[in-house]
Amino acid sequence: MGIERHMPGRQPRTRIQKKNTETILEAALDVFSQHGFRGATLDQIAKAAGLSKPNLLYYFPSKVAIHRALIDGLMQTWLDPLRKMRADGDPIEELLAYVLRKLDMAREYPRESRLFANEIVQGAPNIMDKIEGELKDLVEEKAKVIEAWIATGKIAPVNPYHLLFSIWSTTQHYADFDAQVRAILHPEGDSHFTDAAEYLETLFRRMLTP
Known part of the structure; x- marks a missing residue:
């Protein structure tokens, strides 16, 4: 069972866009889990994802948007065992x-x-x-x-x-x-x-x- 990942706003249209979205979320998961929301930065996430900051911002407009996408997917997985x-x-x-x-x-x-x-x-x-x-x-x-x-x-x-x-x-x-x-x-x-x-x-x- 994997963590569902939901991208706010526009949805990725191509295979490369989908791959980059997943790469960003995977990198953000590492950064947020280590530093928390307040300690994490977009620069850290972009570096971990191997992308430029402008490229990252094409997919997610803010740190909040990335965090929210992770949390949205996590909550569904988190609730499944109790359901x-x-x-x-x-x-x-x-x-x-x-x-x-x-x-x-x-x-x-x-x-x-x-x-x-x-x-x-x-x-x-x-x-x-x-x-x-x-x-x-x-x-x-x-x-x-x-x-x-x-x-x-x-x-x-x-x-x-x-x-x-x-x-x-x-x-x-x-x-x-x-x-x-x-x-x-x-x-x-x-x-x-x-x-x-x-x-x-x-x-x-x-x-x-x-």
Whole structure:
């Protein structure tokens, strides 16, 4: 599953234009995930993309436009794992599957996770509309599902919102604090994600089992 990329304004008409758009967004992802929105510059993005600044501005009129294109695509990918949680499935298994999907995202999309984290740390100035809109709506929808499971005794009583927050924090940690994790564990490749999956499955299963 890849991150969808949406270009604001005019759409690329040729193969070269599409390729350059993707190159810019890939470069911007690196720059934004390292420096945050405030620390990133168009010059840095253009250099990382191997393009001139005027060429970059042909595709995106501003740093805000590039950042917004990345965030728009990221939000859809970010929400997919939660959307897949089914109300008619086994409650504990559905929640554990969600935990593992989020952990997989931390492994597969570390730059995207750090981009999102940097934006939130700065007060979410560019994506607050999405957090208060589609993200909040989806969380409230799934919170009602979790509350229904609790009411029927299928899972132990928990605060559904804080349950979701704890899933986010325990899984995204492996992307946002990757350097710290690797400095402590010195894993071979991504082997620590296997251990993390086993640990988190045990943690949440014990907490959720009635």
